[in-house]
Amino acid sequence: MRSKRTRTRKALPSTYTPAPGHRFNVGDRVVIKRAFPPGHRRTPCYIRGKEGVIERICGAFPNPEELAYGFDGEPAKVLYRVRFNQKHVWPDYQGPARDLIEMEIFEHWLAPASGRAQTAGPTQSG
């Protein structure tokens, strides 16, 4: 029954999962940890140390940094979509100032941002 299947699919809100106990909320300013530990890491080097804003809470997922070595990835880690200004991420960026880059990053890579907003570039105080 094709119509039934279509209806079921539409009823699914999203693939996102609940994330009880999340540390950050939508709109919070965060800074990505500037750390270079060995191992399987999903946070690209170019975004480490940059400041962004929580765009959404994606859910809680088994930690891929543990799954990569055969462990079960528990406890699950909260994953966020973080929004950055391109000009902040790439100082030589030639595109419009309003251009953004969004990236999904796990909670243990995030710290609360302090000081001025990211539109002013990296904070000098930290």
Next chain:
Amino acid sequence: MSDRPLNKGPHDLGGTAAGPIDTTDHGMKFWEKQANALRSTLGLKKIVRVDELRRAAEDLGDQYYKLAYFERTTMALRTLLLEKGLITEAELKAKMAEVRGRFDAK
């Protein structure tokens, strides 16, 4: 290379200069189809995880870009099967010798 941060894997390319992209369809060689089928089956049976395969591929270091895509993923699969004790180096060598013999290859 000199300003490459410590522990930056070969997959972590953001910000590096990029050349032209080869968009020609290379098709798949017979061994690539076989290797890919084996990888998919082991994944479906939850014997290997995609996260583990990615890690094993990233650990290839400078070899990563010297290998073609299916060579890289097959090397990663080899690493995991040895790591998990599902095959031994000796068994793999013996089987490869047998197959080479079958095809009269060096």
